[in-house]
Amino acid sequence: MAFLNDDTRVMLEDSVDKFLNAHYDFHQRRTWVEKAPGYNREHWQRFAELGWLGLPFAERHGGLGGDITDTLGLMRRFGAALVVEPYLSVVGLGGQAIAQADNQDAADSLLPELVAGQAMPVLAWEESISRGNPEHLAASARRIDGGWRLEGEKVAVIGGDLATHFVVSAQTFEDDAGPVVELFLLQADELEVAGFPTMDGHRGARLTLAAVDVDEARRLTRDGHGAGVLRQVLEQGIMMMAAEGVGAMQTLLRRTLDYTRTRRQFGVPIASFQVLQHRMVDMYIAMKNLEHLLEATANRWDQSPSHARDSALLKAQLCQSGRYVGQQAVQLHGGIGMTDELDVGHYFKRLTALGLLFGDENYHLKRAWAAL
Amino acid sequence: MAFLNDDTRVMLEDSVDKFLNAHYDFHQRRTWVEKAPGYNREHWQRFAELGWLGLPFAERHGGLGGDITDTLGLMRRFGAALVVEPYLSVVGLGGQAIAQADNQDAADSLLPELVAGQAMPVLAWEESISRGNPEHLAASARRIDGGWRLEGEKVAVIGGDLATHFVVSAQTFEDDAGPVVELFLLQADELEVAGFPTMDGHRGARLTLAAVDVDEARRLTRDGHGAGVLRQVLEQGIMMMAAEGVGAMQTLLRRTLDYTRTRRQFGVPIASFQVLQHRMVDMYIAMKNLEHLLEATANRWDQSPSHARDSALLKAQLCQSGRYVGQQAVQLHGGIGMTDELDVGHYFKRLTALGLLFGDENYHLKRAWAAL
Amino acid sequence: METNSVDLQVFRQEVRAFMEQEADESIREAGRKMTSFFPPFDQCMRWHRKLHARGWSAASWPEQYGGPGWSREQKRIFEEECRVAGVPRLLPQGLGMVGPAIMKFGTDEQKSRFLPGIASGEDFWAQGYSEPNAGSDLASLACRAERHGDHYVINGSKTWTTYAHHANRMFLLVRTSNEGKPQQGISFFLIDRLDRPGLEIRPIIGLDGFPEQCDVFFDNVEVPLDCCLGEENQGWTVAKYLLEHERGGSASFAAQFDMELNRIRERAAELGDGFGGVLSDDPVFRQRFTRLYLEVAALDATESRFAAMEKGSPESGPMSSMIKITAMETLQRITELAVEMEGSPTLTLQLAALTVGAGVAPEGPEQALTVMPKYLNNRAATIFGGSNEIQRNIIAKMLLG
């Protein structure tokens, strides 16, 4: 259940609506996406001023003291408007990992900067062998004099292209019981960052850590606590992605309804064809299933017997619903849905990306079974 | 590729058409199904006279010298008319197992009786642990003085209620290398047969073999050859079932087309609703997929690199197509499709049974992968 | 009635104790041998009468008509305990359908004449809506009643009338006028006796081999004028109210499916996979099961949202259609999985073993006894009560305006 009081949340969400209506036009978005840094820096500053970046952080870090479920209304609106600013990466993943880890000094120094719109830490956990599983990794951290030496490679680091800091997962070998996972904080200029645009208009990077040495203060977790923090942050991230997905589907369904009412073939609007009508009904049902499941998941989040089960089911639903709504929106738009010119294809691509990130349907169904 | 020459086959299939047109009415069928022996004995004699029972048996046994692919045209017609006489059980399984096994004396004595319509041997291979796999069994045959002692239980023995003989699979323990599978021939009165009607209007039985002693002459296979014979007979049986399924689907699709053209709702024939039209198209496609796959499978049967793969794929397709066509035929008929009165529900039930017998879709997809 | 959590614990104990004492083996057998939406009739009505003796038969009725006056929480607990005890659910035609309609539209005379028998389980009402030529298209119904002096004369027929062969009463929609729009000339009749001359009831055998639905034929059947519930020609209003009441009052499908899935999961841990392991270790089975589990979780979420929604809100119509669509399709997939899981033993036709009280042991495993009849009967889930095609049309209309 959300932590913020209702008034604060309503006010915040109103501010999101107002901002997006005034500033978030699809055609302008293209210009932000096409040149570095791949998003609008001024927007990010506005996000900070409007308090959005501080939403799920403690008041002592300049935040509003909400929790992750308080961000879902915002994420839904971001999804509906196809926002590219790296809110999920920085606030949801990088920032939350720091906030939930054990290193208070790091949190106290970095989170206020994040909330102010300056620091942009992102989470680097995925490797080519991960397939969704954050605990299957090869990156290592070995003790050296006064600190740690990190080695390994991280892929598909979303927002990695524009990060100021990275929260990196690595295996440590302190214990006889075998390796455990810990998190480390690195500055972007301390490692090799190969940035790239992604097919959904976002940015990503591959990181190479070739013997990067950092001091003890950069270790964010202790006693193998890194795995738990990672799981928790990814589970929360899945909720945020689901909210973004719901928003994107709402827009796609509305676009499709509008288009089929307007587009004529064989002398009638194509919305009069029953097959297309039922297809849109199934899009509606797919969207509502995700919306309702997200709502139920968020409502019981703080008493849920199993975040693993709930988030795995939610991600599987996001994969299913996103695929169906995205594919059918394109199909019902016909040729025009295949063009870069129209926003429909971009929503479809974003839903595709949301389905692939953080483990696919197969992985999450397995994870859900294990947690039933 | 078929063994019979085209003329013979065309003549046979004409005789099947004529017979079914003249004698196979759905309402009469109910009366045969409802009382013992669950089918029409006179039909069976006609089948013998018309040469159908001898179709895939050697001429020296009174047969026509065809192979199993020669029975497919007949099976398709049987499927279309919902024939309950145990052709698959007796000719396809029991008879073929005897014909393909190693025991010539048994074949020479029993097959002529089968072809003449007197003996009705059926195959008893399935056990409660089988789940489609004929090589996973618990029934045992142990050497005793001058013969064998059989123990075990066989379930879902199709046609078991009306059999004169059983071909029973059992594990023998002669070899140090572990148990192997052999086939044995039993007379119906030598064991405990618990017969029952099945939901599709056929008959089945559970067999209990509590220390049944038989002499050596009853062993049908040697050197563990039983497993190979079983596999082969079941693979052929799957082709026969697929042919029956195609026939049943043809009738169901025709019934559904006719019904939707006649039935009116909201002032128009329901066949004018595009959603129902496309549903019938998908029924057509499902049926054609099976028909074409069966044709291709049969055409290359004698040079196929893998009967295991081909028959596993065919059975998986039968499960899929049968389920879709059957379910949708009922759905499109609405309430009337749910009644015992109309034949539609009976076709649906037969297709359901064909899907479940000899291993389900999951089993056969696994089997196909292993044989790719 | 305000209830706190201590009271609720006491209440639950009380309900449980009652179940243990009163739900005898034959009633529980009826619960186990349910193979459609409708439990075996005799045991179900016997259970109804036992509940009535305790004052619990009409859980959702107002106290003035015999309801127990429970809070929402108590109702939930009662339903949970019913599921746990495995007792059959009471038949909805009286308690859930015609009863509430009589409360809303009935005269005082109709209320006092009919409601007590519904609450007590003395009467069973058949529902006469569908006709041979008006499946999901109620407005086109043709069964008609004409005034002749002090009575109506009914001619025509009704079909898919559940358990009419067990019923002593019947409510039905009849055409009383051909003027105006098709649905304007419809009246809602209450027939107090089914042994009237010219009324014939013929059971329909279903795919599972049992009669459950009936055809009902009216050949100049005379009924008194006061059989009309609400105004003459205003039967559509009653039917619409009833439809909404039914929707709002329906128990949770998700909770019911959840129990089915639990049973499947437990059973999969016993059944072999054909290669020496158990079925629940097969990743393919697991994935299929988990997909269904997810469907039920999403349905549960939708049902919660629907329960919290104000009646008559613009989304409540499409949402109830969505629940019908998804719940019935999920139900069909669950029954399909159960059949495949049990495999070929489900092919055995076991009419005797399925008959409650017959004392016939099943052929093959006990757990396989009901799965095929359930699969077959639930093909109707997407047909009756407004087919899923009709439900999709309804949502499409809302979406496209």
Added chain:
Amino acid sequence: METNSVDLQVFRQEVRAFMEQEADESIREAGRKMTSFFPPFDQCMRWHRKLHARGWSAASWPEQYGGPGWSREQKRIFEEECRVAGVPRLLPQGLGMVGPAIMKFGTDEQKSRFLPGIASGEDFWAQGYSEPNAGSDLASLACRAERHGDHYVINGSKTWTTYAHHANRMFLLVRTSNEGKPQQGISFFLIDRLDRPGLEIRPIIGLDGFPEQCDVFFDNVEVPLDCCLGEENQGWTVAKYLLEHERGGSASFAAQFDMELNRIRERAAELGDGFGGVLSDDPVFRQRFTRLYLEVAALDATESRFAAMEKGSPESGPMSSMIKITAMETLQRITELAVEMEGSPTLTLQLAALTVGAGVAPEGPEQALTVMPKYLNNRAATIFGGSNEIQRNIIAKMLLG
């Protein structure tokens, strides 16, 4: 030409040797980097010209127009070797579409003027059928041509014109009369030069970020009267013939999908499953893969049946629609599996690495480079060339009469 199996072995060697020698790295790169039905243009045309130099560019053409005079078996072998060598398939607009139409309906002058350039690969023809307001509904097209003295004047526009920005010629359907049924006033034009005043070509960027289709605008574009193929107002006849020719001549989808599946299977044996094993050991992956394998096997069987069917038989229409439906849906499922298999690396946008000859190494695994563009581009597979909804309408019409 009769060929026995020894000849065929020799022929296969000959083809293989040619491929080895002539299909250089950049041509093979184009084959590898195909992400839609249409291979990269420049390398494809270069390959076309190399084949022509050997006399092999127009495999299915009659010898009199430059065909190699191969038997059916030789054609099959040639196609197999092309697939094995991984060379791009030649573009169909000239060889498979307008070429055969010219052979059938063209004047001697048109034949001698246009066929050699098609066979040699000197010319590339764009196809102008679709219009912004006439997607799958050709009869409603609005691009019109009016006679003015010794020429026509064309006004209107065409869309989804593949590679028009690379074309020097174009065939198109235009409205030349408004009388009679809508399809009666249509003519089939051959435009010999695209640099005519008033003709504008605007590439459309696709979901993958590359231009492939184009809009073509006609603003009082003058063309000579002899540009008409066949009779004026009889363009529908030409278009229909062409549609059938295209269908009959289409290569096997099943063979192509089979290769894709082989690649997927091999790749699955390399990729991790996230738990320390490889993906091809995951029974869930295996089942999904085997389902697709079965779909391809059934498609292959359907294609064989279709190939053996007499042209113009009553089932050949619905069967070709069935192939379109099932092949395109299977293709989409294959591309979907490939994306999920490669996972998040497919999210990287790699315009440079996908450009043939750019010499840019892919980010992430080589095998993941093309899977996302293929997935995205093949969403069009069920839209273009008569959407799958239209194909289902066609079959429904046949079934329902």
